[in-house]
Amino acid sequence: xxxxGVDVGGTTIKTGLFEDxxxxxxxxxxxxxxxxxxxxxxxxITDHLKAVLKEKGMEIRQCxxxxxxxxxxxxxxxxILGCVNLGWGTFNIEQExxxxxxxxxxxxxxxxxxxxLGEQRAGAGRGMKNVVMITLGTGVGGGIINQxxxxxxxxxxxxxxxxxxVNLEETDICGCGKRGCLEQYASATGVVRMAxxxxxxxxxxxxxxxxxxxxxxxxxxxxxxxxGDALAKETVECLGRYLGMALATVACxxxxxxxxxxxxxxxxxxxxxxxxxxxxxELVFKPCKNVKFLLAELxxxxxxxxAAALIN
Amino acid sequence: xxxxGVDVGGTTIKTGLFEDxxxxxxxxxxxxxxxxxxxxxxxxITDHLKAVLKEKGMEIRQCxxxxxxxxxxxxxxxxILGCVNLGWGTFNIEQExxxxxxxxxxxxxxxxxxxxLGEQRAGAGRGMKNVVMITLGTGVGGGIINQxxxxxxxxxxxxxxxxxxVNLEETDICGCGKRGCLEQYASATGVVRMAxxxxxxxxxxxxxxxxxxxxxxxxxxxxxxxxGDALAKETVECLGRYLGMALATVACxxxxxxxxxxxxxxxxxxxxxxxxxxxxxELVFKPCKNVKFLLAELxxxxxxxxAAALIN
Numbered sequence: 120x121x122x123x124g125v126d127v128g129g130t131t132i133k134t135g136l137f138e139d140x141x142x143x144x145x146x147x148x149x150x151x152x153x154x155x156x157x158x159x160x161x162x163x164i165t166d167h168l169k170a171v172l173k174e175k176g177m178e179i180r181q182c183x184x185x186x187x188x189x190x191x192x193x194x195x196x197x198x199i200l201g202c203v204n205l206g207w208g209t210f211n212i213e214q215e216x217x218x219x220x221x222x223x224x225x226x227x228x229x230x231x232x233x234x235x236l237g238e239q240r241a242g243a244g245r246g247m248k249n250v251v252m253i254t255l256g257t258g259v260g261g262g263i264i265n266q267x268x269x270x271x272x273x274x275x276x277x278x279x280x281x282x283x284x285v286n287l288e289e290t291d292i293c294g295c296g297k298r299g300c301l302e303q304y305a306s307a308t309g310v311v312r313m314a315x316x317x318x319x320x321x322x323x324x325x326x327x328x329x330x331x332x333x334x335x336x337x338x339x340x341x342x343x344x345x346x347g348d349a350l351a352k353e354t355v356e357c358l359g360r361y362l363g364m365a366l367a368t369v370a371c372x373x374x375x376x377x378x379x380x381x382x383x384x385x386x387x388x389x390x391x392x393x394x395x396x397x398x399x400x401e402l403v404f405k406p407c408k409n410v411k412f413l414l415a416e417l418x419x420x421x422x423x424x425x426a427a428a429l430i431n
Numbered sequence: 432x433x434x435x436g437v438d439v440g441g442t443t444i445k446t447g448l449f450e451d452x453x454x455x456x457x458x459x460x461x462x463x464x465x466x467x468x469x470x471x472x473x474x475x476i477t478d479h480l481k482a483v484l485k486e487k488g489m490e491i492r493q494c495x496x497x498x499x500x501x502x503x504x505x506x507x508x509x510x511i512l513g514c515v516n517l518g519w520g521t522f523n524i525e526q527e528x529x530x531x532x533x534x535x536x537x538x539x540x541x542x543x544x545x546x547x548l549g550e551q552r553a554g555a556g557r558g559m560k561n562v563v564m565i566t567l568g569t570g571v572g573g574g575i576i577n578q579x580x581x582x583x584x585x586x587x588x589x590x591x592x593x594x595x596x597v598n599l600e601e602t603d604i605c606g607c608g609k610r611g612c613l614e615q616y617a618s619a620t621g622v623v624r625m626a627x628x629x630x631x632x633x634x635x636x637x638x639x640x641x642x643x644x645x646x647x648x649x650x651x652x653x654x655x656x657x658x659g660d661a662l663a664k665e666t667v668e669c670l671g672r673y674l675g676m677a678l679a680t681v682a683c684x685x686x687x688x689x690x691x692x693x694x695x696x697x698x699x700x701x702x703x704x705x706x707x708x709x710x711x712x713e714l715v716f717k718p719c720k721n722v723k724f725l726l727a728e729l730x731x732x733x734x735x736x737x738a739a740a741l742i743n
Contacts, residue, residue, distance in 0.1 A: 192718055195578065200718075249585045263684070266507065270577050272686025273561045274718065282716035283680040287672065295716060360599065368595040372575070372684055374584025404594035404607060406504055406512075406586065 121175075122183040122430045123168055124237075126230060126422030127151065129190060129204040132164060135423035136171055139183055141241060146423060147171065156206035165219045184224035186429030187212065188233030188422045192275035197227050200274055226429035230422055232269050232278050235262025237425030238379045243413040247376040251369055252415065253280050255384035258294065259302040259309075263373060269429075280369065281306070285361045304361040307337035307384050314340050314354045321350065341387040355394055363398020370399070370407040381415030388414070433487075434495040434742045435480055436549075438542060438734030439463065441502060441516040444476060447735035448483055451495055453553060458735060459483065468518035477531045496536035498741030499524065500545030500734045504587035509539050512586055538741035542734055544581050544590050547574025549737030550691045555725040559688040563681055564727065565592050567696035570606065571614040571621075575685060581741075592681065593618070597673045616673040619649035619696050626652050626666045633662065653699040667706055675710020682711070682719040693727030700726070 120139040125132065128151060135146040149167050152159045164187075172182060189212065191202035197213030217225040228236070235244075235252035244250035250264040259281030263270040270277045281302040282295050289299035291312065303309045314331055321329075329350040330343040343351035366378055385391065392412050400408065417424055432451040437444065440463060447458045461479050464471045476499075484494060501524065503514035509525030529537040540548070547556075547564035556562035560579045566572040571593030575582040582589045593614040594607050601611035603624065615621045626643055633641075641662040642655040655663035678690055697703065704724050712720065729736055 265577060265582055270582075270685070272719070273688045274686060274721065276686035276716070276719040277684065279683045279686070279716050279719060282719075283683040284676050284714040287676060287714075297714065297716070299714075300716075364596050364599060368680055369684065371591045371595040372573075372589065372681065373582070374586060374588035374591070376585040402596040402599075402609065402611075404588070404591050404609070404612075407584070407588040407591060407594075409586065 120181060120183045121177065122427050123171075123185045124423035124425070124427030124429075125164060125168075125185060125187045126233070126426055127160065127164075127187060127189050127205070128230070129153070132160075132167075133419065133423050134164070134167065134171070135420070135427060136175070137427040141424070141428060143420075143424070145171075146420070151205070153206055156208075157202075160205060161216055161219060165216070168220070179221050179223060182223060184226065184430035185216065185220065186233070186426035187216065187225065187227040188230040188426045189227055190230050193227050193229050193271075194273070194275040195271040197225070198275070199227070224430060228269055228271070228426075228429060229262070229275055229278070231260035232262035232271070233425035233429065234381070234417075234421035235264055235278070235379070235425065236269055236428050237417055237421035237423070238381070238415055239264045239267070240428045241424045242416040242421060243379045244377055249373065249375045250377055250379060251278075251280075251373060251375045252379040252381060253305075253366070254382040254415075255305050255307070255380065256382035257307055259306045259382075263375075265373070280365060283365055283368065285365055301361060301365045304358050305365070305384070310337040310340050310354060310358055310384065311335060313357050314350065317350050317353055337384055338386070341390060345390055355390065359391075359394025359398050363395050364402050366395060366410075367399050367402035367404075370410050371404045374407045375410060377411040377413050379413050379415050381421070385414055432493060432495045433489065434739050435483075435497045436735035436737070436739030436741075437476060437480075437497060437499045438545070438738055439472070439476075439499060439501050439517065440542070441465070444472075444479075445731065445735050446476070446479065446483070447732070447739060448487070449739040453736070453740060455732075455736070457483075458732065463517070465518055468520075469514075472517060473528055473531060477528070480532070491533050491535060494535060496538065496742035497528065497532065498545070498738035499528065499537065499539040500542040500738045501539060502542050505539050505541050505583075506585070506587040507583040509537070510587070511539070536742060540581055540583070540738075540741060541574070541587055541590070543572035544574035544583070545737035545741065546693070546729075546733035547576055547590070547691070547737065548581055548740050549729055549733035549735070550693070550727055551576045551579070551737075552740045553736045554728040554733060555691045556689055561685065561687045562689055562691060563590075563592075563685060563687045564691040564693060565617075565678070566694040566727075567617050567619070567692065568694035569619055571618045571694075575687075577685070592677060595677055595680065597677055613673060613677045616670050617677070617696070622649040622652050622666060622670055622696065623647060625669050626662065629662050629665055649696055650698070653702060657702055667702065671703075671706025671710050675707050676714050678707060678722075679711050679714035679716075682722050683716045686719045687722060689723040689725050691725050691727050693730075693733065697726055
């Protein structure tokens with residue numbers, strides 16, 4: 120038997136053909152057709168998956184099912200509650216998809232949560248049952264695995280770590296409309312925002328000799344911090360303070376065995392983990408402090424691995 | 432068939448005889464014998480439960496099992512990881528207890544978590560699958576129910592909402608040794624601490640006419656706030672700010688259907704809920720905002736109801 124893992128993004132749809140034991144056989148990519156409110160997306164995926172089976176000389180009955188990760192909240196029953204990136208409204212993706220694929224079992228989840236399941240089953244969190252992942256990219260996403268299973272929450276909104284409030288004094292507004300979300304400090308965008316803020320505060324002052332300029336990227340901030348640039352170091356310390364606080368909070372609430380850190384910002388590597396751990400250890404409740412911080416291992420494949428793992 | 436729910440406290444042990452459908456038949460209370468590192472506690476409970484069965488003319492084989500809530504972390508396998516209040520070290524409570532009760536099924540959990548299960552099955556959270564409870568007493572405790580089941584975490588430490596960091600600028604030290612825990616603002620002790628702090632700041636200042644004195648209780652602070660006392664109102668607002676932030680965080684992470692508020696401080700009622708909701712609505716991530724705030728209904732019986740619910 121085989122199964123499919125599908126990771127639907129705003130630009131491309133990644134798919135993977137897996138053995139039923141979770142081993143990846145082959146992966147593919149098709150473009151996401153967002154025209155007409157994304158109405159062709161499901162047909163495009165089912166046509167593609169049928170073509171893959173045909174190419175492998177397999178029948179649909181040799182396929183155990185299809186797992187799907189989607190860029191929006193999905194509840195534990197497969198109801199999509201709006202996927203603005205795809206143009207989708209509210210409907211049951213599992214039923215719709217299965218109907219077009221000869222009644223095959225289909226299971227869906229939010230992309231960040233499904234990627235967390237991928238890292239827990241086949242990546243950095245292998246062998247652990249209680250895993251939290253935080254993805255530091257353009258925004259900040261997250262997912263929670265409890266006793267080996269996804270925590271969905273009531274409306275598929277569990278794991279939205281990026282929008283937890285961490286600073287009641289923040290005056291800038293987050294993309295979500297609130298003030299003081301973790302995403303404003305721990306995303307790539309947030310790192311650049313903070314660096315610029317420190318630049319504005321330092322005209323002619325203590326940071327006048329910074330290596331950074333106003334068009335800097337998050338990577339340049341980390342690189343400059345590694346070289347000892349004072350403004351860049353202060354930016355990274357500020358990130359570490361709020362991220363350490365957020366992860367100490369996650370640890371008090373969920374007591375996970377590990378926290379997997381993924382996304383572009385996680386490529387900063389050791390300097391990032393060191394700042395997180397310093398603040399985490401100071402702020403975490405002692406009985407919850409034994410948490411391993413691990414860098415994500417599967418990169419962009421976490422989504423298809425996790426999606427396939429939705430099918431047992 | 433019947434089953435027992437047992438709630439072990441530092442002073443008394445509450446027990447309840449339940450029908451297998453969860454209806455309470457009768458409840459009892461015995462003192463907690465903490466002498467000799469609590470070594471008599473398990474025998475005391477089993478003797479008591481056997482006496483109850485005898486009194487009812489029932490055999491052990493008519494009993495489905497015993498659920499137990501304990502004042503310390505308990506993992507999903509029944510391992511106790513230290514119960515300082517009882518003098519206990521590390522051992523498997525389920526195995527020890529069952530051995531002394533003719534092999535009867537025994538299931539244990541942390542008391543705050545078990546009380547949450549009680550409220551979810553038979554109290555304020557009836558009919559809801561994703562429930563968080565926060566108990567505002569001398570300290571602040573909590574518990575998490577996901578899809579109708581307890582979230583234990585790796586070492587039984589999940590739900591320790593009272594020790595999540597909410598204020599990086601706090602200078603006072605929490606009972607746990609850290610600074611800026613929610614418990615320093617939202618517990619009865621925390622409310623009094625804040626009121627005294629405002630008194631110290633206001634000598635001869637804007638709060639010189641406060642109704643409160645330095646021996647005030649949390650109840651007196653809420654009563655004075657209801658009467659319009661400025662210092663008391665500022666204290667309650669400060670509590671609401673940090674508690675609203677903490678519960679907005681819980682909502683982003685877990686997306687529960689309701690948050691049940693229990694403990695002595697929750698008797699403040701409407702004024703407390705109003706302050707929480709005001710801050711919660713400002714700080715919560717919109718997709719996670721549909722949370723009902725409910726006052727706990729079972730009071731001191733939540734523990735025995737939840738313990739009995741551990742046995743299916």
